[in-house]
Amino acid sequence: MFTVIVERRRGSLESSHVQHFTPASPRLRRLAEIAARGPESMQINGLDLPAALTRAIGERRWRHPPVDALRRVFRESPIKVQLYDLDALHAANHRWLNEKDPAYFGRSDDKKPPGNIDPARSLLLGLLGPHMPFALDYRVSSASPRVLYLHSGGDQWITVAGDIEQLLARLQLGSLDSCAPARRVR
Numbered sequence: 001m002f003t004v005i006v007e008r009r010r011g012s013l014e015s016s017h018v019q020h021f022t023p024a025s026p027r028l029r030r031l032a033e034i035a036a037r038g039p040e041s042m043q044i045n046g047l048d049l050p051a052a053l054t055r056a057i058g059e060r061r062w063r064h065p066p067v068d069a070l071r072r073v074f075r076e077s078p079i080k081v082q083l084y085d086l087d088a089l090h091a092a093n094h095r096w097l098n099e100k101d102p103a104y105f106g107r108s109d110d111k112k113p114p115g116n117i118d119p120a121r122s123l124l125l126g127l128l129g130p131h132m133p134f135a136l137d138y139r140v141s142s143a144s145p146r147v148l149y150l151h152s153g154g155d156q157w158i159t160v161a162g163d164i165e166q167l168l169a170r171l172q173l174g175s176l177d178s179c180a181p182a183r184r185v186r
Contacts, residue, residue, distance in 0.1 A: 042086075044093050047123055047138055050145070050164040056173060057086060065171040070128065073160050073170045074149055079129030092124045104133075106150065106157040114139070117148060117157045136164065 042049040056062040062083050070078045084092055096119050099105075109115030114137065121138045125147070128134060132152050136145040147161040161167035168174045 044089055044123055045097055045120075047121070047136075047145075048142070049089075049123070050136070052168060053125075053136075053164045056168055061168070061173045061175075065173055069170065069172045073167070074128050074134070076128060076132070076152055079132070081126070081128055083126040084124065089123065089125070096122075096124050103155050104150065106155045109156065112156070112158065114148065114159070115156055117150075122148070134160065 042054045053062065062085070065081070065083070067078060070081060082088070099119055104117075105119070106114075106116035117135060117137060118139060122145075123136045123138075124133050125135055126133070128149065129152070132150060134147060134149040135157075137148045137157075138145040140146055144163045146159055146163060147167045148157040149160045150156070151158050161170060165174070
């Protein structure tokens with residue numbers, strides 16, 4: 001249950017009252033929890049979501065990056081881009097923990113590290129296209145996870161950003177000013 005102070009103004013009369021409510025949808029409940037506790041406290045599968053990501057989602061910046069920025073960051077042409085909202089993050093990462101297909105895990109590569117990924121120490125952020133996920137990798141740092149991408153050419157995870165702030169900047173999603181409506185990728 002959450003508390004809201006409702007203020008009303010009619011002409012020269014002002015009134016306010018306290019209203020208690022429980023959001024009806026799971027999505028609204030999660031957003032209300034983030035607002036109540038702060039973005040730093042959001043977790044999925046026991047891993048902390050970076051505050052910059054929860055802010056970008058809450059401010060509706062985490063969506064529809066420009067096509068040229070996607071190509072520059074991932075070095076591939078986007079097919080059907082999805083940047084997961086909070087509900088999709090929860091659903092996709094619940095499935096991710098139970099993934100059994102070894103093609104999604106990659107293989108360790110000393111020449112182009114990391115090459116692989118551990119579902120228990122990562123969170124999927126979205127898809128660049130079918131079978132082309134990108135994720136936060138917490139193995140190097142739980143405070144500032146790097147961003148990896150599963151290359152379309154095989155079972156190779158490639159680092160595309162040192163952290164979520166760098167990814168947001170490179171995708172031109174770093175501020176409200178940079179989030180003018182962009183051309184959608186389908």
